[in-house]
Amino acid sequence: MSRKKRKIPANLRISKKELVRKIINIFNDNSDKTFNYKQISSLLNVKAESQRVFVSEIMAELADEEFLTKISRGKYKLNPMGGYITGTIERRGVKMYLLPDEGGEAVFIPERKTNHALVNDRAKVFLYARRQGQEPEGEVVEITKRSKDTFVGVLDVSPNYAFLVLDNRVMNSDIFIPKDKLKGGENGQKAIVKVISWEEKGKNPVGEVIDILGDKGDNNTEMHAILAEFGLPYTYPDAIEKEALKIDAGVTPQEVAKRIDMRNVITFTIDPRDAKDFDDALSIRKLENGLWEVGVHIADVTHYVRPDSIIEEEAFKRATSVYLVDRTVPMLPEHLSNGICSLRPNEDKLCFSVLFQMNDDAEVVKYDIARTVINSNRRFTYEEAQATIETGTGELSEEILTLDKFAKALREKRFAKGAIAFDRVEVRFEIDEKGKPLSVYFKEQKDSNKLIEEFMLLANRTVAAHVGIAEKGKKAKTFVYRIHDTPNVEKLVNFSDFIRRFGYYLKTNGKKTDVSKSINKLLDNVQGKKEQNLIETLAIRSMAKAIYSTTNIGHYGLAFEYYTHFTSPIRRYPDMMVHRLLERYMTGGKSVNKQEYEAFCQHSSDMEQLASNAERASIKYKQVEFMADHIGQVFDGVISGVTEWGIYVELIENKCEGMIPIRDLDDDYYSFDEKNYCLVGRRYHRRYQLGDELKVKIAKANLDKKQLDFVIA
Structure with a gap:
C-alpha cells in the first residue's frame, strides 16, 4: 500500500x-x-x-x-536488491557513470565511491537498491583494467616535491611526484608522468616523470602533448629510422621482369598541395579492343616492409599515420613513406595495381589485379586538377577529363544504389612557421577530390569482392573488410523527430535504399542553410561507425556488399594486411586464422579512433588559440549542443565551438530537457534549443583545457 x-x-x-x-x-x-x-x-x-x-x-x-x-x-x-555489474567508466559533465557491458542504463557513481576509477577504466560495481524514478547508482568495488597509467599535465614544482597538475576531466586529483622522480622537470613545463602507486585511502596517486615535453604554450610541446594524451607516439625510434635507411628501392631488371611494366603508360598522381606520401596513382589509355584501361596503382609497401622486421612491428603498433593541424606523424619511417614507397614523378616505382577495362559508360568489363612497375608523368595538386576539369585545358587534360567523366558515372550509379553523400566541410588553418594560426578556411570536396575518391572506392570494392565471393561449393577465405552497419533505428527516429522542427522530413523505415535516399535528400536540402553543419553532424551521430572486421556485413554508407581498404598502405596498416592476404591467396595460399586477424582488425579500429580523437583535439587547440585574439568580440552562432551543464555554440563565421556554462545563464533557473535538446527556464520559460541562432561574445580562451567560454551578447 x-x-x-x-x-x-x-x-x-x-x-x-x-x-x-x-x-x-x-x-x-x-x-x-x-x-x-x-x-x-x-x-x-x-x-x-x-x-x-x-x-x-x-x-x-x-x-x-x-x-x-x-x-x-x-x-x-x-534493501539487498543490488548486485554486481561490470562495464566501462565514463564522464558526463562533472559526473561519473558505469556503462554496463550488457547494455542498458548507465549507473551513476558518486565521486566518493569511485575507488580511484578513471575515465575508460574497466570496473566492477556494486549496484545499490534503486529508488523509484531515480537513476541507478553504485560504487566501484574493483578496477579490473586501467585504461592508462601515464598522464600529461603541467608541473607544479616546490623545493622538496612536485605535482603534475591535470585537466580535471581526466582525474580530479593531481599526481604527487617525489623530488627524485622529477627527471629535471621545471615549474610550468609540460610532462608525461607514469603512476607508480595509489594507496586505497590516498588522495593523490604517486608518479614519476617519463618525459619532459617542453614549455607550456610552445607549439611543438602542445602538439606532442596532444599525441601523448591519446597514447600515440610523437617521435620515431632511431633504430627503426636506421633500419629503414638500409632498404634500397630495388627496381632491378630482375624485379621488373616479374611484373607488368607500365612505365610507358600515361600515369599521374593527384594529392593535397602539402602531401609528401603519394600512395596512389592513376593511368589511362585506349586499348585496341576499343575499351579504356584505367590503372589504379598503389605503392607496394609490403614488398619493402617484411613480416617480423622491426619496421613491421612499429607499423602494426601505430596502425595509422596521424594527421594533426600542423604535421603528419607517419606510420612508416620517412625514408619509406616520403621516399622509396611514395609514387613521386619521374621515378620508377613498384606497385600493386588493379587494372580495369572499361567501356565509354564507365562499366567494368574486365579487371586484373597484378604487381606492376610505373613511372608517374606528373604530380598534380587537387587545385591544379580542378582547374583542368573546370577549364578543359592544361597538361594531360584529355586523360583527366576522361577519368572525371567516368568518376561522375561511377558516383551516380553508387548513389542510385543507396550510397550516402557525407561530404563534410573540413576546418583548416593557415599557420605561420611557429605554428600560430593566422586564419581559418574550409576545405570542400570538389570534382578533383571526387575523381580520386571514386577510383579508390572502385579498387577497394573490387579487391574485397575478388576475395570475398568464393567459387561455387567453396568457403570464402579469411579477409580484412571495412564494414559499416545499418543505422540504429532508435537514434534515427530521434534524429527524425528533431529535424521536423526545422521543417525537414526523414524516412526511418522501409528498404535500405529508401532510408539512404531520404538521408541524401535531407543533406541536399540543408546545403547553405544556417543549420547545415548541425544537421550533418547529428546525421553522422545517428550512423554506426565504420570499422575493420573479418566478418563481412557490407558497407551501408557506401552501399557496397564487399569493401576493404587496399589503397593507402603507406598510412594504414589494414591496407598492408590486405596486400599480404591478396598476395597469399593469388599464389594459392591457405586461409589465415580468422580469430587472429579479427584481433588485428580490432587493434586497427581502436588506433584509428585514437588518431581521429587526436586530430580533433589539435583542431580544437588551434581554434582556441585563434580565438584568443578575439576576446570581447561578438559573433553570430548556432547552438550545436545542449547539456545539463551548459550550451555549446558554433560560430557561423569560422565553425569554432565554445560553451556558455549554465551558471552564467543567471536570468532564471534552467533545467535540461534531454528529449527535446533544450534548456528551459522554470520561471520565464525561455528556451535554448539545439539549432537556435545566438549572438555571443568571446569571454575566455583556455588553451590548457582546449575550451572557449562564451557569454550571450
Missing part, C-alpha cells in the same frame, strides 16, 4: 532533496547495519523534534520505494 506523503515543514522545503541524499548515503555506506530515525538524526546532527519526525517520514518513504527494508518497528536496513 502506498503511504500518503506528509507535507514538508516550511523550514525544510529547500533541503529535502539534500536530506534524502544524506540519509541514502548513510545506508549505502553501512549496507549491513540497521538504523532507526533517532540514530540517523544523530548522525546528521538533526536535533529539533519536528525535523527528527520528518527524518522518520523520509525513511518510511524510502521503505515504500523498496530502497530500505523494514526490519522491525522503526528500524530499517538497506
Whole structure:
C-alpha cells in the first residue's frame, strides 16, 4: 500500500532533496547495519523534534520505494536488491557513470565511491537498491583494467616535491611526484608522468616523470602533448629510422621482369598541395579492343616492409599515420613513406595495381589485379586538377577529363544504389612557421577530390569482392573488410523527430535504399542553410561507425556488399594486411586464422579512433588559440549542443565551438530537457534549443583545457 506523503515543514522545503541524499548515503555506506530515525538524526546532527519526525517520514518513504527494508518497528536496513555489474567508466559533465557491458542504463557513481576509477577504466560495481524514478547508482568495488597509467599535465614544482597538475576531466586529483622522480622537470613545463602507486585511502596517486615535453604554450610541446594524451607516439625510434635507411628501392631488371611494366603508360598522381606520401596513382589509355584501361596503382609497401622486421612491428603498433593541424606523424619511417614507397614523378616505382577495362559508360568489363612497375608523368595538386576539369585545358587534360567523366558515372550509379553523400566541410588553418594560426578556411570536396575518391572506392570494392565471393561449393577465405552497419533505428527516429522542427522530413523505415535516399535528400536540402553543419553532424551521430572486421556485413554508407581498404598502405596498416592476404591467396595460399586477424582488425579500429580523437583535439587547440585574439568580440552562432551543464555554440563565421556554462545563464533557473535538446527556464520559460541562432561574445580562451567560454551578447 502506498503511504500518503506528509507535507514538508516550511523550514525544510529547500533541503529535502539534500536530506534524502544524506540519509541514502548513510545506508549505502553501512549496507549491513540497521538504523532507526533517532540514530540517523544523530548522525546528521538533526536535533529539533519536528525535523527528527520528518527524518522518520523520509525513511518510511524510502521503505515504500523498496530502497530500505523494514526490519522491525522503526528500524530499517538497506534493501539487498543490488548486485554486481561490470562495464566501462565514463564522464558526463562533472559526473561519473558505469556503462554496463550488457547494455542498458548507465549507473551513476558518486565521486566518493569511485575507488580511484578513471575515465575508460574497466570496473566492477556494486549496484545499490534503486529508488523509484531515480537513476541507478553504485560504487566501484574493483578496477579490473586501467585504461592508462601515464598522464600529461603541467608541473607544479616546490623545493622538496612536485605535482603534475591535470585537466580535471581526466582525474580530479593531481599526481604527487617525489623530488627524485622529477627527471629535471621545471615549474610550468609540460610532462608525461607514469603512476607508480595509489594507496586505497590516498588522495593523490604517486608518479614519476617519463618525459619532459617542453614549455607550456610552445607549439611543438602542445602538439606532442596532444599525441601523448591519446597514447600515440610523437617521435620515431632511431633504430627503426636506421633500419629503414638500409632498404634500397630495388627496381632491378630482375624485379621488373616479374611484373607488368607500365612505365610507358600515361600515369599521374593527384594529392593535397602539402602531401609528401603519394600512395596512389592513376593511368589511362585506349586499348585496341576499343575499351579504356584505367590503372589504379598503389605503392607496394609490403614488398619493402617484411613480416617480423622491426619496421613491421612499429607499423602494426601505430596502425595509422596521424594527421594533426600542423604535421603528419607517419606510420612508416620517412625514408619509406616520403621516399622509396611514395609514387613521386619521374621515378620508377613498384606497385600493386588493379587494372580495369572499361567501356565509354564507365562499366567494368574486365579487371586484373597484378604487381606492376610505373613511372608517374606528373604530380598534380587537387587545385591544379580542378582547374583542368573546370577549364578543359592544361597538361594531360584529355586523360583527366576522361577519368572525371567516368568518376561522375561511377558516383551516380553508387548513389542510385543507396550510397550516402557525407561530404563534410573540413576546418583548416593557415599557420605561420611557429605554428600560430593566422586564419581559418574550409576545405570542400570538389570534382578533383571526387575523381580520386571514386577510383579508390572502385579498387577497394573490387579487391574485397575478388576475395570475398568464393567459387561455387567453396568457403570464402579469411579477409580484412571495412564494414559499416545499418543505422540504429532508435537514434534515427530521434534524429527524425528533431529535424521536423526545422521543417525537414526523414524516412526511418522501409528498404535500405529508401532510408539512404531520404538521408541524401535531407543533406541536399540543408546545403547553405544556417543549420547545415548541425544537421550533418547529428546525421553522422545517428550512423554506426565504420570499422575493420573479418566478418563481412557490407558497407551501408557506401552501399557496397564487399569493401576493404587496399589503397593507402603507406598510412594504414589494414591496407598492408590486405596486400599480404591478396598476395597469399593469388599464389594459392591457405586461409589465415580468422580469430587472429579479427584481433588485428580490432587493434586497427581502436588506433584509428585514437588518431581521429587526436586530430580533433589539435583542431580544437588551434581554434582556441585563434580565438584568443578575439576576446570581447561578438559573433553570430548556432547552438550545436545542449547539456545539463551548459550550451555549446558554433560560430557561423569560422565553425569554432565554445560553451556558455549554465551558471552564467543567471536570468532564471534552467533545467535540461534531454528529449527535446533544450534548456528551459522554470520561471520565464525561455528556451535554448539545439539549432537556435545566438549572438555571443568571446569571454575566455583556455588553451590548457582546449575550451572557449562564451557569454550571450
